[in-house]
Amino acid sequence: MSLRGKAAIVGIGEFKPTRYTEGATTLGMLVEVGRQAVADAGLEMQEVDGLITENFAEAPFMAPSTVVEYLGIRAKFAELVDLGGATGAGMAARAAMAIASGLCETVLCVTGTRREARSPSGQRRSASSGYAGRRVDRSPYAEFEAPYGAIGANYGYAMIANRYRHEYGVTPEQLAKIAVAQRYNACHNPGAMFFGQPITIEDVLNSPVIVDPLHMLEIVMPCAGAAALVVTSAKKARRLRRPAAYVLGLGEQTTHRSITYAPSLTHTAIAAAAGKAFDMAGVRRKDIDVASIYDCYTITVLLSIEDAGFCKKGQGGRFVDDHNLQFDGDFPLNPHGGQLSFGQAGTAGGMSHVTEAARQVMGRARGRQVKKCRFAFVNGNGGIMSEQVSLILGREP
Amino acid sequence: MSEDSSAATAGGSPAIPYGKPLPEPTPVTQPFWDAAREGRLLLQRSKKTGKAIFYPRSVSPFGPDDELEWFEASGRGAIYTYTVGRRPVAPQWANDPPLIIAIVELEEGPHMTTNIVDCDPDAVKVGMPVTAVFDAVTPEVTLVKFRPVSG
Numbered sequence: 001m002s003l004r005g006k007a008a009i010v011g012i013g014e015f016k017p018t019r020y021t022e023g024a025t026t027l028g029m030l031v032e033v034g035r036q037a038v039a040d041a042g043l044e045m046q047e048v049d050g051l052i053t054e055n056f057a058e059a060p061f062m063a064p065s066t067v068v069e070y071l072g073i074r075a076k077f078a079e080l081v082d083l084g085g086a087t088g089a090g091m092a093a094r095a096a097m098a099i100a101s102g103l104c105e106t107v108l109c110v111t112g113t114r115r116e117a118r119s120p121s122g123q124r125r126s127a128s129s130g131y132a133g134r135r136v137d138r139s140p141y142a143e144f145e146a147p148y149g150a151i152g153a154n155y156g157y158a159m160i161a162n163r164y165r166h167e168y169g170v171t172p173e174q175l176a177k178i179a180v181a182q183r184y185n186a187c188h189n190p191g192a193m194f195f196g197q198p199i200t201i202e203d204v205l206n207s208p209v210i211v212d213p214l215h216m217l218e219i220v221m222p223c224a225g226a227a228a229l230v231v232t233s234a235k236k237a238r239r240l241r242r243p244a245a246y247v248l249g250l251g252e253q254t255t256h257r258s259i260t261y262a263p264s265l266t267h268t269a270i271a272a273a274a275g276k277a278f279d280m281a282g283v284r285r286k287d288i289d290v291a292s293i294y295d296c297y298t299i300t301v302l303l304s305i306e307d308a309g310f311c312k313k314g315q316g317g318r319f320v321d322d323h324n325l326q327f328d329g330d331f332p333l334n335p336h337g338g339q340l341s342f343g344q345a346g347t348a349g350g351m352s353h354v355t356e357a358a359r360q361v362m363g364r365a366r367g368r369q370v371k372k373c374r375f376a377f378v379n380g381n382g383g384i385m386s387e388q389v390s391l392i393l394g395r396e397p
Numbered sequence: 398m399s400e401d402s403s404a405a406t407a408g409g410s411p412a413i414p415y416g417k418p419l420p421e422p423t424p425v426t427q428p429f430w431d432a433a434r435e436g437r438l439l440l441q442r443s444k445k446t447g448k449a450i451f452y453p454r455s456v457s458p459f460g461p462d463d464e465l466e467w468f469e470a471s472g473r474g475a476i477y478t479y480t481v482g483r484r485p486v487a488p489q490w491a492n493d494p495p496l497i498i499a500i501v502e503l504e505e506g507p508h509m510t511t512n513i514v515d516c517d518p519d520a521v522k523v524g525m526p527v528t529a530v531f532d533a534v535t536p537e538v539t540l541v542k543f544r545p546v547s548g
Contacts (some may be wrong), residue, residue: 137421138423140452142418142420142421143420143421143422143423143426143452144420144451144452144509144510145510146418147417147418147419147420147534147538147540148498148510148511148512148540148542149417149482149486149487149490149493149498149512150486150498150510151418151486151487152486154482154486155480155482155486155498158480159478159479159480159498159499159500160478161480162478162479162480162523163477163478163523166478166523166524208483208484209483210483210484211480211481211482211483211484212480212481212483213480258510259500259510260500260508260509260510261508265477265478265500
């Protein structure tokens with residue numbers, strides 16, 4: 001059974017990312033953004049019969065039931081997704097699977113995070129609190145990586161970038177162009193955190209190097225926010241008589257937890273995930289009108305463009321040179337600004353690639369709408385190129 | 398972080414505790430850490446194919462009828478990739494930049510994430526030959542780091 005066209009995104013909720021929240025609970029944010037998405041779909045909350053969420057501050061375990069209870073719904077399918085940055089795309093994929101299997105009809109997917117400027121004890125939050133303060137764990141990661149300062153994600157993507165530079169070559173200007181194009185897009189999106197703050201290639205290259213070779217403006221800034229989707233059956237989507245983004249293809253691949261053990265640093269699992277999604281959708285690369293590609297770092301985008309098949313391996317730098325990546329260019333990439341410029345509110349950052357692709361396909365992207373947008377490619381990337389989830393969305397089933 | 402935990406010990410000279418995350422060895426990985434303390438790099442390999450792996454495991458990833466055995470590795474390898482942290486990677490590393498984090502490809506095949514020490518951060522390169530050094534960060538724990546092979 002193919003999942004092609006069996007389910008569609010019909011409702012979107014999303015908060016404008018902010019640096020910090022004051023006093024909000026993540027649960028409260030998830031419930032509010034979920035309510036927005038259900039209203040956006042023109043549905044009543046009681047019509048939701050599936051719920052997908054992630055672990056969050058108030059629900060380190062039993063998260064789905066926590067949200068179900070708060071919303072007062074009866075879920076025939078209650079699911080937790082733990083795919084890092086690929087969680088949002090993974091939620092859309094799992095919603096489509098549950099719906100296609102007949103378990104439920106309408107699934108609400110919610111992601112988000114609060115972020116306090118100060119800890120409850122009143123201490124100022126460190127800029128990189130990363131791994132500090134977590135309880136002792138005995139995972140291979142904690143045992144063989146963290147002791148060397150391999151903490152957070154910056155170091156891992158920097159190591160990928162250096163390996164890529166060694167194998168294929170890419171210039172700092174080519175990588176910077178990715179960040180600049182996305183900032184241009186964000187300047188057309190009032191919902192983006194960096195709306196109204198354009199940058200140039202010189203700005204990127206003059207920003208401090210955090211981890212060689214990555215500059216500050218090539219690295220996402222953590223923030224707070226939330227995003228939600230309503231996914232329903234194709235049958236119900238048609239009955240709603242409003243724009244929908246049909247799930248035409250999906251594919252996944254997960255290969256490692258720590259970048260040390262990745263099968264390759266330059267040939268990523270995106271190739272397998274995207275290949276499956278394109279095959280299922282029966283859509284060609286050149287049919288894609290919008291690429292909504294996970295962009296925690298500029299190097300992530302470069303690898304994704306190559307491995308999703310938009311250009312040959314090693315040609316990413318040249319591809320960036322040869323194309324206009326703005327929403328009004330010939331290869332519209334992350335019209336909302338990407339996480340680099342829209343904001344990375346935990347896994348809601350990854351979800352923003354799904355919400356934006358859906359908005360574009362629905363024709364609801366206002367001042368940053370890509371013309372004649374029929375097909376969108378989404379890639380979600382978790383960990384350090386660890387978990388990959390690709391989606392193809394289309395205007396028709 | 399380091400401020401919180403650097404209280405002087407009663408009656409003695411002020412202790413400077415090692416404030417960074419430490420490995421918690423498991424029964425499976427204990428031989429690796431025991432050997433590191435003795436200045437030896439111990440790896441596992443497949444009894445069937447001889448292929449080496451890292452990190453130590455209880456089950457061979459090479460097939461159901463395979464077993465793993467320990468052996469002493471040469472400690473030689475080359476930098477597969479690296480980065481230089483110009484800002485602290487976490488609060489416990491506040492005084493460490495520039496910190497070289499690298500994946501070393503060991504002569505026997507496996508990759509290890511580690512630190513490169515005794516090395517000019519502006520001279521580090523992919524492919525640079527390195528050799529293991531054993532850094533006793535606490536009486537109990539010795540971390541395996543690498544330094545460039547001189548000459």
